[in-house]
Amino acid sequence: MNLQQLEYIIAVDNHRHFARAAEACFVTQPTLSMMIQKLEEELQVKIFDRSRQPVEPTKAGVLMLQQARKILNESRRMHEIVAELNEQISGRLNIGIIPTLAPYLLPYFVKPLLEKYADLELNIEEMNTQTITESLKNEQIDLGILVTPLQEKGIQEVPLFTEKFYAYVADSEGIYNKEYILPEDLDVNRLWILEEGHCFRTQVLNLCEIRRDFEVEGRFKIAAGSFETVMNLVDHYGGLTIVPELVALKMPKNNRQCLKSFSAPVPVRQVSLVRLDSFPRRKIVDVLQKEIVQSLPKELKVKREAQRMIHI
Amino acid sequence: MNLQQLEYIIAVDNHRHFARAAEACFVTQPTLSMMIQKLEEELQVKIFDRSRQPVEPTKAGVLMLQQARKILNESRRMHEIVAELNEQISGRLNIGIIPTLAPYLLPYFVKPLLEKYADLELNIEEMNTQTITESLKNEQIDLGILVTPLQEKGIQEVPLFTEKFYAYVADSEGIYNKEYILPEDLDVNRLWILEEGHCFRTQVLNLCEIRRDFEVEGRFKIAAGSFETVMNLVDHYGGLTIVPELVALKMPKNNRQCLKSFSAPVPVRQVSLVRLDSFPRRKIVDVLQKEIVQSLPKELKVKREAQRMIHI
DNA sequence: ATCTTGCGATAGATTTTATTTATGAAGTAG
């Protein structure tokens, strides 16, 4: 028995005519005849009385047709369930987000999103990039928000925005008076950076083209977990650090003189939403992407293809 | 999507191991892998997380598996429904029976049958042979009880018993004093027979090898519908008639001297239960056959293959 | 580290099944 055969008998029941039923099934009449005979043989029951004109189901056939309809309905449900998973903007959504984004990005979109989708529950956790990819693969989280590219197979990256890097410079530094700076202007011996585990640390090191271990060289103190801490260190002890745009935007206007833009090509990082290839709730990813982008300050919303920049 | 694929994913869910699941399905592991991939592709949902050890269904997969089980259960119901139809000794059973059997045969088996099978409802109607075959084909009746062979294709004959013919002879007849008679002894000019429409009439005509129409020849009066009437006519006006064994057995013992047996080969008629080839309630036919045969008077129950007889 | 082992995926050949075209058989209306 197979689902096709059930489709066929139901078509014959509906049309009461083999040839027309066949047409409706997009097959030829002999196909229908043979498949129905095969089913009747397997079940050891005649389903149709072909001697009646038009054909009629037998008494046993009526029972078979009833059951066939039930089976096919349940089969269609299979596809419906997938579709509903896709469409569903509700239920719990577990999201992992890196610590260098969480406090600056979440305030923009979380509240409006929850207000717009009342049946949606967000469960957001800070974790580093590697933990996010592992948790995704274990289905412990549904989505991640982090800096791409990851180059992980099985994981889809949905771009959200590109975020410029800024230098945050103490007024005692030589480059304090420059309006635009270059990566070469950064004195790595006076650079405060985040502790290990943050991808942002690696990106800054890349920016400075420093691959050797700072600690080993002993030239540098490493600041603790947050940009706030690093900037405080710069304020008190001098030196400089690098911060991403969302952090820069959060700073009070009167502190902005410490911030230095890079001259083109501006270094940026690509922030993306990531999901498993197989993540079933496709629609929710679209929604989330749109809502996040929409909620961003206008500086980040602009299309940046035209600008010269360099992805770190 | 097909039922096979659903069996496969359920096997993998049960075994949590592709190779063992494949074995349980009596196919090889690549078959299973490919069919499951095909299903996942069609549904656009990953059902299993193969990176886990042992394999585990994904969240979406759990939903798919649940639905797959539902579908397969309904599919199995299809076969169960057929089996139940076969087994069922209950519900209404519409039976057609010829008038020359009804009053003599029904008393034997109907009451015991209904007592034995409380959920069985019999709806028995007298009708002639042709009406029975037509009604069978229209499924207006489920079974027929009549004299075979019918030679109708699509209709199965289940033999019940063979019934001897007897001559019922007025004492004024020349053959009254014979103990055994031959078909040639019958004086067709003095023969009362049933009206047209009864198959028994035709059988008697065959027995006497008379194929011409009696009425046209004007030699004969035709008795009305029942053997009682015919025998009364013989009693009052002389002449003779032919009656089947069940009628003979019902006669009071003191009237039996009018009954003459035929000498071998004894003419008999074959009484059978008939059903459509496709009649689904097979078991009930077996039961009915056994119950009818068992309820018969011992004279009819005996196996008669050893006796010399001629089927009319 | 390197080697083995276990597990699932992949590729190509083969078998099985479904489908098609062409035709037959049986019943029905003109």
Add this chain to the structure above:
DNA sequence: CTACTTCATAAATAAAATCTATCGCAAGAT
């Protein structure tokens, strides 16, 4: 009787499922 309608059958073809053989990857063992 003839033409027509309707479903069944047969042989050829197309599509699919399945098999054998092999690969790739990850986890433990040496």
